[in-house]
Amino acid sequence: MIFALDLEGVLAPEIWPALGQHFGVPEFSLTTRDVADFSELMGTRIAAARRAGVTLRQLQEISHAVQPYLGAREFIERLRPMGNVVIISDTFHEFSDPLAARLGGVNLFANRFDLDEAGLIRGFTLRIRGQKERIVSGFKVAGYAVAAMGDSMNDRSLLASCDFPVLYRPVQVLIDEFPGAPVAHDLDTALEYMQRARAQRDESTGG
Ligand SMILES: [Mg+2]
The missing domain is CATH 3.40.50.1000 (HAD superfamily/HAD-like)
Known part of the structure; x- marks a missing residue:
């Protein structure tokens, strides 16, 4: 089984809303409960991260601290x-x-x-x-x-x-x-x- x-x-808990709250990026806080098309949702989040200059490593500082329920x-x-x-x-x-x-x-x-050389998410x-x-x-x-x-x-x-x-x-x-x-x-x-x-x-x- x-x-x-x-x-x-x-x-x-959902990880992206925690990222949205920490970095003050509202696009991060949208979830699959809000936008059914996952690729569209991820495209929006990645574009917002690039605009804000937030690297994967910075996002990981928060996401790696998430505790199970x-x-x-x-x-x-x-x-x-x-x-x-x-x-x-x-x-x-x-x-x-x-x-x-x-x-x-x-x-x-x-x-x-997928990351670029600067550590920003590109896809x-x-x-x-x-x-x-x-x-x-x-x-x-x-x-x-x-x-x-x-x-x-x-x-x-x-x-x-x-x-x-x-x-x-x-x-x-x-x-x-x-x-x-x-x-x-x-x-x-x-x-x-x-x-x-x-x-x-x-x-x-x-x-
Ligand atoms: Mg779920």
Whole structure:
């Protein structure tokens, strides 16, 4: 069994709003909850960073200080005996690798930045956007059942392609789109749903 989790809004706070607040750049604070087109959103953020002269290293000083939500590390610890835990996120490795380490060294699938000689971000390589469904399909082809959890519109393909979708403090459109999916508002409840997914998978495969 594979547990595929979203990062921001589920296991840790959103990183970009923290950057927006610190650097006083309002474009950073927009999230996928505001702009559904991720490439457009990233283009806006990168242009704003270049205008403000903010380098990746400066952004990392803030993003590397982001702490998981209380209980997130324990949530993953309790999931691990039941299967493989992976985080599939629209974040960037350059921002979130330390966070993944703080969560207990969980596997992170994320995007990468392209930099210019001055250390300013000039673009990005999308490993994840539009690929969540493919990653989940790959797990399923390899014979794994997949339970997934996300909170926002950018998790739609992840949730739609998995076997057991769980919505975590979701935006309303996600509830409308997945009317049958359980909704968790805390990680204790989320763990119960994951245990239920594991039990259902055991029943269907005869243990
Ligand atoms: Mg999220």
